[in-house]
Amino acid sequence: MGVGLAIMAVAISGRSYALMFPGLLLWGIAMPFLFVPPQRAVMNAVPPHQQGQAGGIAMSSQLLGATIGMAVCSTLFSMTSSFEVVFVAAAAFSFAVFAVGWPTIENPARAAAGEAASGQRSLGRR
Numbered sequence: 058m059g060v061g062l063a064i065m066a067v068a069i070s071g072r073s074y075a076l077m078f079p080g081l082l083l084w085g086i087a088m089p090f091l092f093v094p095p096q097r098a099v100m101n102a103v104p105p106h107q108q109g110q111a112g113g114i115a116m117s118s119q120l121l122g123a124t125i126g127m128a129v130c131s132t133l134f135s136m137t138s139s140f141e142v143v144f145v146a147a148a149a150f151s152f153a154v155f156a157v158g159w160p161t162i163e164n165p166a167r168a169a170a171g172e173a174a175s176g177q178r179s180l181g182r183r
Contacts, residue, residue: 059148062080062151063145066144095115
């Protein structure tokens with residue numbers, strides 16, 4: 058998504074409609090990955106009797122984030138009258154979220170390897 062937003066910023070600054078298509082295409086391809094995986098992760102992380110509450114909290118969080126993002130982008134545009142600034146800021150924020158969030162994603166293979174290693178250590182201590 059950040060790459061698509063960065064391409065859009067370049068396309069707008071150069072007034073190139075040819076660059077807007079790949080930017081919008083990448084942005085559109087990334088959008089489903091922003092909604093479905095987090096919702097699925099939330100549903101898998103809670104017991105079945107709490108899935109309704111967890112889904113509601115997750116959806117409310119996404120809507121609140123979108124509302125705040127729109128407010129910030131609208132403020133940037135009203136202050137600068139430049140779509141380029143809005144897309145650069147959105148791309149920078151997307152990259153920052155990716156950089157902070159990527160290390161926190163739980164990798165099942167790495168978790169299994171860590172559990173196996175801790176199990177071997179505990180066996181060796183006996």
